[in-house]
Amino acid sequence: MRKLLATLITSTVLFSPVAVSAATVFPLDRATILVSSPFDVKVEFDGVVAEGDVSVTVNGQPAAEVLGKSFTFIEKEDGVDASAVRINEVTLPSPGTYTVVAKAGSEEKTVTWEVYGTPEAPVAKNVIFLVADGLSVAHRTAARIMSKGMSEGKANGRLNMDDLDYAAFIGTSSTESVATDSANTMSAYMTGHKTAVNALGVYADRTADPMDDPKVETLAEALRRQTGKSVGVVTTSELQDATPAAVFAHTRRRAEKAEINNHIFDLKPEVMLGGGSAYFLPQSQPGSKRKDDVDHITLYKEAGYTLATSKSELETAAGTNTGKLLGLFHTGNMDTTLDREFLKKGTVDKFPEQPGLVQMTQTALDVLSRNDDGFVLIVEAANVDKMSHPLDWDRAVVDTIEFDKAIGLAREFAAKNPDTLIVATGDHTHGVSIVGTVNDEKDADSMREKVGTYAEAGFPNYEDKNGDGYPDRIDVSRRLFLAANNGPDHYETFRPKLDGPFVPAIRNEDGKYVANEAYKDVPGAVFVQGNIPTSGDTGVHAVDDVVLQASGPGAEKFKGYMEQSDVYRVIAEALALGAKQTQ
Numbered sequence: 001m002r003k004l005l006a007t008l009i010t011s012t013v014l015f016s017p018v019a020v021s022a023a024t025v026f027p028l029d030r031a032t033i034l035v036s037s038p039f040d041v042k043v044e045f046d047g048v049v050a051e052g053d054v055s056v057t058v059n060g061q062p063a064a065e066v067l068g069k070s071f072t073f074i075e076k077e078d079g080v081d082a083s084a085v086r087i088n089e090v091t092l093p094s095p096g097t098y099t100v101v102a103k104a105g106s107e108e109k110t111v112t113w114e115v116y117g118t119p120e121a122p123v124a125k126n127v128i129f130l131v132a133d134g135l136s137v138a139h140r141t142a143a144r145i146m147s148k149g150m151s152e153g154k155a156n157g158r159l160n161m162d163d164l165d166y167a168a169f170i171g172t173s174s175t176e177s178v179a180t181d182s183a184n185t186m187s188a189y190m191t192g193h194k195t196a197v198n199a200l201g202v203y204a205d206r207t208a209d210p211m212d213d214p215k216v217e218t219l220a221e222a223l224r225r226q227t228g229k230s231v232g233v234v235t236t237s238e239l240q241d242a243t244p245a246a247v248f249a250h251t252r253r254r255a256e257k258a259e260i261n262n263h264i265f266d267l268k269p270e271v272m273l274g275g276g277s278a279y280f281l282p283q284s285q286p287g288s289k290r291k292d293d294v295d296h297i298t299l300y301k302e303a304g305y306t307l308a309t310s311k312s313e314l315e316t317a318a319g320t321n322t323g324k325l326l327g328l329f330h331t332g333n334m335d336t337t338l339d340r341e342f343l344k345k346g347t348v349d350k351f352p353e354q355p356g357l358v359q360m361t362q363t364a365l366d367v368l369s370r371n372d373d374g375f376v377l378i379v380e381a382a383n384v385d386k387m388s389h390p391l392d393w394d395r396a397v398v399d400t401i402e403f404d405k406a407i408g409l410a411r412e413f414a415a416k417n418p419d420t421l422i423v424a425t426g427d428h429t430h431g432v433s434i435v436g437t438v439n440d441e442k443d444a445d446s447m448r449e450k451v452g453t454y455a456e457a458g459f460p461n462y463e464d465k466n467g468d469g470y471p472d473r474i475d476v477s478r479r480l481f482l483a484a485n486n487g488p489d490h491y492e493t494f495r496p497k498l499d500g501p502f503v504p505a506i507r508n509e510d511g512k513y514v515a516n517e518a519y520k521d522v523p524g525a526v527f528v529q530g531n532i533p534t535s536g537d538t539g540v541h542a543v544d545d546v547v548l549q550a551s552g553p554g555a556e557k558f559k560g561y562m563e564q565s566d567v568y569r570v571i572a573e574a575l576a577l578g579a580k581q582t583q
């Protein structure tokens with residue numbers, strides 16, 4: 001041990017010959033940047049420095065010469081006792097390696113960026129990017145078994161995702177933490193830059209203002225800059241929630257949802273279907289979550305959008321619209337498939353006319369495909385994550401089945417339009433596994449003893465007699481047993497939650513989350529000791545890799561292990577987003 005430590009110390013000394021405190025340079029070291037894509041550059045020094053002492057070079061030349069703009073010097077950053085320099089919206093028009101050296105006084109920092117080009121001609125006209133938030137291997141396996149069944153150890157059918165041609169393992173860690181959230185993970189997919197937890201379309205700087213962080217370009221912005229393609233977003237969450245927001249937004253803090261809604265309007269995607277109407281309404285209207293009088297629904301109508309607020313309005317809008325469609329079906333997040341279609345729980349009594357992900361995806365494809373230049377459609381199944389947090393596995397898995405049906409629509413579209421790249425993935429994983437079954441018929445005196453593991457597990461007895469792809473009921477007598485490897489104190493009931501989504505823990509007077517006593521008296525419930533801090537009310541994201549799958553032109557570039565930010569480059573190459581503009 002001591003020897004190892006000595007080696008480490010020696011090697012550290014070798015790599016930093018002078019004892020200097022290091023500045024931070026954004027974009028960070030090893031950033032990969034699409035050629036000609038605008039981004040902000042910022043250098044944060046650790047202390048207050050004199051303007052005359054600052055030098056920033058790029059490949060040995062003064063930065064201003066290479067970047068075409070001069071840095072603004074900030075002697076003391078807001079709320080920080082230290083200096084910074086910044087240039088907004090620079091572009092690098094030639095691919096290559098760029099070594100940036102920032103110096104001031106005793107501080108010095110070197111970072112290297114790789115600027116990549118793309119082929120001049122695209123191989124794909126359309127991209128359908130489907131992401132199930134939190135999608136883990138257990139969700140997929142459970143969706144296959146629940147939907148298709150299994151006999152003698154072989155699946156009785158295949159999911160749509162099972163037949164996509166290429167696959168890769170995706171590393172999801174954020175720039176400041178091995179663990180991650182849906183903001184920086186989706187932002188990495190949508191910008192090609194990894195960033196910090198809670199950040200969207202920016203590198204997270206040290207100032208308190210969540211809207212001033214150094215920006216990078218999003219896929220939607222690159223499409224507007226380089227192509228005439230349409231952009232569509234479909235989600236079962238609020239449209240301003242982290243995953244859909246990553247398509248447009250630039251903020252350090254994903255919670256800035258009213259501001260994010262403004263960013264969406266700046267970009268005006270042709271199709272937007274989901275929840276989150278509260279951020280479209282002026283503050284004077286009941287249910288509004290805005291702090292101003294801007295009426296976004298009127299703004300969209302004036303911009304030529306057709307508005308749909310229910311299943312039937314969406315159906316009508318699909319046939320009659322102008323190529324611009326805004327569908328808002330919930331003030332907040334939309335209900336799960338299980339609640340919406342089968343149990344009528346959650347908030348379905350208040351929002352009975354919510355369309356599902358399948359109808360929304362089909363409508364989006366119908367509308368977007370009218371653009372001869374093609375389109376990029378982002379589809380998010382949000383509830384896989386939103387139900388995995390509270391350990392409500394049945395809801396998470398049924399929404400995975402619905403997600404797979406949306407992949408089916410994408411595959412049908414691609415069969416008729418082979419110039420379509422399909423990417424299907426999660427953004428991060430959850431700590432969940434299938435460990436066997438719960439067998440009500442087993443002769444045992446407690447629910448725990450009715451859990452079947454190894455040979456005792458046998459096969460579950462879900463049925464799909466009506467052939468809709470969903471199990472006719474989830475509370476069958478032998479059902480899959482999924483368990484989390486982390487979570488708050490809670491009661492395990494070994495049963496589907498038929499009365500509404502599971503609430504495993506509630507906050508006590510000390511502000512700590514404790515097991516929700518409402519489940520204590522469910523026959524056979526057992527107390528499960530939590531293993532995460534008591535400030536957490538639900539299970540947390542896992543650091544495990546995500547599985548990404550893809551089909552269509554360009555998909556063969558997905559293989560092996562890739563960083564989440566590398567996915568953007570494959571899409572950019574397929575669409576030739578680095579091609580030289582002729583006008």
Ligand SMILES: [Zn+2]
Nearest residue numbers: 134182385541
């Ligand atoms: Zn989550």
